[in-house]
Amino acid sequence: xxxxxxxxxxxxxxxxxxxxxxxxxxxxxxxxxxxxxxxxxxxxxxxxxxxxxxxxxxxxxxxxxxxxxxxxxxxxxxxxxxxxxxxxxxxxxxxxxxxxxxxxxxxxxxxxxxxxxxxxxxxxxxxxxxxxxxxxxxxxxxxxxxxxxxxxxxxxxxxxxxxxxxxxxxxxxxxxxxxxxxxxxxxxxxxxxxxxxxxxxxxxxxxxxxxxxxxxxxxxxxxxxxxxxxxxxxxxxxxxxxxxxxxxxxxxxxxxxxxxxxxxxxxxxxxxxxxxxxxxxxxxxxxxxxxxxxxxxxxxxxxxxxxxxxxxx
Amino acid sequence: xxxxxxxxxxxxxxxxxxxxxxxxxxxxxxxxxxxxxxxxxxxxxxxxxxxxxxxxxxxxxxxxxxxxxxxxxxxxxxxxxxxxxxxxxxxxxxxxxxxxxxxxxxxxxxxxxxxxxxxxxxxxxxxxxxxxxxxxxxxxxxxxxxxxxxxxxxxxxxxxxxxxxxxxxxxxxxxxxxxxxxxxxxxxxxxxxxxxxxxxxxxxxxxxxxxxxxxxxxxxxxxxxxxxxxxxxxxxxxxxxxxxxxxxxxxxxxxxxxxxxxxxxxxxxxxxxxxxxxxxxxxxxxx
Amino acid sequence: xxxxxxxxxxxxxxxxxxxxxxxxxxxxxxxxxxxxxxxxxxxxxxxxxxxxxxxxxxxxxxxxxxxxxxxxxxxxxxxxxxxxxxxxxxxxxxxxxxxxxxxxxxxxxxxxxxxxxxxxxxxxxxxxxxxxxxxxxxxxxxxxxxxxxxxxxxxxxxxxxxxxxxxxxxxxxxxxxxxxxxxxxxxxxxxxxxxxxxxxxxxxxxxxxxxxxxxxxxxxxxxxxxxxxxxxxxxxxxxxxxxxxxxxx
Numbered sequence: 001x002x003x004x005x006x007x008x009x010x011x012x013x014x015x016x017x018x019x020x021x022x023x024x025x026x027x028x029x030x031x032x033x034x035x036x037x038x039x040x041x042x043x044x045x046x047x048x049x050x051x052x053x054x055x056x057x058x059x060x061x062x063x064x065x066x067x068x069x070x071x072x073x074x075x076x077x078x079x080x081x082x083x084x085x086x087x088x089x090x091x092x093x094x095x096x097x098x099x100x101x102x103x104x105x106x107x108x109x110x111x112x113x114x115x116x117x118x119x120x121x122x123x124x125x126x127x128x129x130x131x132x133x134x135x136x137x138x139x140x141x142x143x144x145x146x147x148x149x150x151x152x153x154x155x156x157x158x159x160x161x162x163x164x165x166x167x168x169x170x171x172x173x174x175x176x177x178x179x180x181x182x183x184x185x186x187x188x189x190x191x192x193x194x195x196x197x198x199x200x201x202x203x204x205x206x207x208x209x210x211x212x213x214x215x216x217x218x219x220x221x222x223x224x225x226x227x228x229x230x231x232x233x234x235x236x237x238x239x240x241x242x243x244x245x246x247x248x249x250x251x252x253x254x255x256x257x258x259x260x261x262x263x264x265x266x267x268x269x270x271x272x273x274x275x276x277x278x279x280x281x282x283x284x285x286x287x288x289x290x291x292x293x294x295x296x297x298x299x300x301x302x303x304x305x306x307x308x309x310x311x312x313x
Numbered sequence: 314x315x316x317x318x319x320x321x322x323x324x325x326x327x328x329x330x331x332x333x334x335x336x337x338x339x340x341x342x343x344x345x346x347x348x349x350x351x352x353x354x355x356x357x358x359x360x361x362x363x364x365x366x367x368x369x370x371x372x373x374x375x376x377x378x379x380x381x382x383x384x385x386x387x388x389x390x391x392x393x394x395x396x397x398x399x400x401x402x403x404x405x406x407x408x409x410x411x412x413x414x415x416x417x418x419x420x421x422x423x424x425x426x427x428x429x430x431x432x433x434x435x436x437x438x439x440x441x442x443x444x445x446x447x448x449x450x451x452x453x454x455x456x457x458x459x460x461x462x463x464x465x466x467x468x469x470x471x472x473x474x475x476x477x478x479x480x481x482x483x484x485x486x487x488x489x490x491x492x493x494x495x496x497x498x499x500x501x502x503x504x505x506x507x508x509x510x511x512x513x514x515x516x517x518x519x520x521x522x523x524x525x526x527x528x529x530x531x532x533x534x535x536x537x538x539x540x541x542x543x544x545x546x547x548x549x550x551x552x553x554x555x556x557x558x559x560x561x562x563x564x565x566x567x568x569x570x571x572x573x574x575x576x577x578x579x580x581x582x583x584x585x586x587x588x589x590x591x592x593x594x595x596x597x598x599x600x
Numbered sequence: 601x602x603x604x605x606x607x608x609x610x611x612x613x614x615x616x617x618x619x620x621x622x623x624x625x626x627x628x629x630x631x632x633x634x635x636x637x638x639x640x641x642x643x644x645x646x647x648x649x650x651x652x653x654x655x656x657x658x659x660x661x662x663x664x665x666x667x668x669x670x671x672x673x674x675x676x677x678x679x680x681x682x683x684x685x686x687x688x689x690x691x692x693x694x695x696x697x698x699x700x701x702x703x704x705x706x707x708x709x710x711x712x713x714x715x716x717x718x719x720x721x722x723x724x725x726x727x728x729x730x731x732x733x734x735x736x737x738x739x740x741x742x743x744x745x746x747x748x749x750x751x752x753x754x755x756x757x758x759x760x761x762x763x764x765x766x767x768x769x770x771x772x773x774x775x776x777x778x779x780x781x782x783x784x785x786x787x788x789x790x791x792x793x794x795x796x797x798x799x800x801x802x803x804x805x806x807x808x809x810x811x812x813x814x815x816x817x818x819x820x821x822x823x824x825x826x827x828x829x830x831x832x833x834x835x836x837x838x839x840x841x842x843x844x845x846x847x848x849x
Contacts (some may be wrong), residue, residue: 055402055405055409098581101585102581102585102588108342108401109402110588112405113580114577114580114581117577117581120577121578124570124573125574128568128571280417281414281416281420285412285413285416285417286410286414288406289407289411292396292407292410296397296403
């Protein structure tokens with residue numbers, strides 16, 4: 001059994017706590033909240049893409065399923081908030097099963113196209129079913145979440161809540177990384193043929209991973225809906241799917257810090273540069289291209305290499 | 314009947330894109346995620362040469378096709394060739410990255426608005442049984458058929474065409490027999506890029522062209538390719554027409570906002586029922 | 601224990617296997633025949649990667665013809681590959697995890713929550729044992745692309761062995777090895793057979809086959825043309841014509 005990387009976990013905890021204590025600016029806090037949300041989404045895609053080798057270009061759709069399930073059920077039907085999270089997870093899992101079942105059995109990357117198409121369709125639905133979704137102008141009035149009688153009604157409280165969610169998530173991720181399961185997924189990524197020969201039911205494992213990833217992404221979507229109080233299709237379009245994809249890849253595929261690293265960079269980046277939107281696609285596309293061509297282990301891989309060299313000498 | 318005519322028109326475009334997917338898939342085993350961007354670039358370049366530079370139609374087509382042929386060559390020669398770890402997953406990711414870059418470039422150069430490309434022929438409407446078809450649509454259909462015939466002749470009778478088919482069957486054996494597999498890979502990208510641009514150029518006067526169109530064009534072309542059987546030339550052609558007609562039919566009876574959803578639903582259905590498509594062949598597993 | 605009956609399979613117009621029928625029992629068995637005779641195809645049928653058009657494969661009295669590869673592994677058949685198929689991303693030692701864990705069926709929750717220390721101890725013990733048997737311990741922390749070819753072959757053998765299978769399929773175990781390595785491999789295979797594990801190997805090196813295999817099946821153009829002990833096969837006219845030639849290879 002591999003040792004846990006407690007250094008990384010403590011580092012995360014310290015950063016989150018220090019930020020809470022010393023940063024009073026609401027804007028910076030909201031950026032950190034978005035970083036954590038994106039980190040969770042990117043890390044989940046990393047498990048799917050970086051570990052298992054399954055490309056999905058429709059993660060925003062599952063994120064959207066969570067957000068819209070929560071939004072529609074609370075706004076139009078007055079459902080219990082926690083129940084809507086659960087329903088979102090169920091719907092996302094079911095849909096992931098429907099999309100994944102036929103495509104993950106096949107050789108090649110049918111799922112990549114299928115998820116790309118699925119994301120487009122869902123985006124159309126979010127826009128078209130305007131009676132429920134509010135259409136392009138969005139859905140307003142999602143109530144604040146309250147947990148055990150404790151209302152998350154301001155930025156500070158929500159920051160604490162998201163931090164706890166993110167930290168628990170990071171611990172689970174670290175546990176996963178050091179388990180046999182992470183080896184199994186890497187075996188599948190590198191050689192389906194060898195994996196099958198040694199007892200791995202490859203298509204079943206891929207499907208389970210895909211559904212689990214969709215479920216967590218939906219959960220995060222629901223939480224986002226509660227945080228923002230307002231959702232519109234723009235947050236769940238192809239661009240967001242691709243952003244998540246780039247975060248995971250640039251951060252480091254198959255590395256547990258990859259998702260968080262990529263999310264931090266790509267979420268903070270646009271805030272630092274004005275007029276970023278005009279060049280965003282070219283910059284992100286080029287970044288993705290350079291990383292995948294020359295540094296397939298991503299920034300985490302580059303760090304690791306330097307670290308190894310430094311420690312050896 | 315009207316949906317049939319409009320379906321065949323859009324089907325021609327899907328067919329050209331699908332054949333592009335198939336050619337690359339056959340020689341490299343990859344799905345090229347930038348195939349739809351080739352369509353957009355084709356339309357954009359026609360707009361540039363015709364409207365901005367005021368060239369005549371023939372030089373406009375010529376310049377567009379030469380440029381797109383070069384883009385295809387660039388794809389394979391520069392970007393795919395210098396990937397350090399050439400796993401299937403990395404190579405596909407490279408095509409995804411290139412698609413994003415091309416989209417970004419298109420937006421930067423041509424802006425976010427739809428561009429109108431002038432019609433290539435005098436606009437007329439031909440009355441047919443149960444509907445009518447415009448002269449522009451006829452151009453699209455004729456060009457598609459003509460291209461299909463030229464391509465199939467190329468694959469069947471020329472030396473290079475035969476080399477393409479050999480690469481599909483067995484790359485190692487082809488290399489041993491003296492076929493330059495690298496050249497064939499490069500040419501497959503060049504031809505696919507050319508086909509995409511051709512589709513974009515001929516459809517631009519009807520649908521206009523916007524920098525975001527690539528995703529849908531690619532997705533529908535891919536659906537057509539799957540419908541016909543990924544890797545099958547005639548399957549791609551037939552899949553394109555079938556998809557166009559089915560889509561036209563649903564657009565006829567349901568709100569048009571949902572039109573784009575059908576290509577995808579058909580894609581999922583076919584993957585559920587018959588993943589090898591209508592014309593797919595069983596291929597021996599190579600270990 | 602393993603018996604094949606009337607196995608036929610074709611790809612397009614090519615008949616790769618025609619009515620292949622034979623069975624093997626204890627000890628070391630070999631499958632020989634010229635290139636393209638269908639030996640690897642037959643291995644892929646036995647291990648579940650190809651479904652025959654016709655015929656049945658019976659293993660330990662169970663029909664496994666249409667079982668999936670992962671099921672066939674759990675029934676006790678494991679294999680090596682003609683072209684090495686080690687996972688490049690992890691060390692050679694970690695490659696052995698693939699050979700052993702699925703047989704142990706670890707629970708997902710226990711695995712994630714680190715509650716299966718005993719399983720890991722058991723696995724590590726098995727890994728040490730199998731590496732001792734195949735003499736590869738000193739290479740265990742290398743990744744596959746930095747170890748010599750002969751070592752990689754032994755790791756593949758170790759990976760096939762570690763799950764304690766009933767039958768191991770070896771696809772050209774001696775190919776690419778030098779004489780010393782071959783001799784060493786022969787000793788290991790003998791030891792494995794001595795542990796009661798049955799072996800079916802595809803092999804071109806006839807002196808290797810003759811020194812180990814007690815039962816030999818010869819394929820040509822997808823058909824069984826002879827079977828018996830090595831000496832019997834050696835005298836079979838058809839085998840000599842198709843494959844062996846007049847002088848000992």
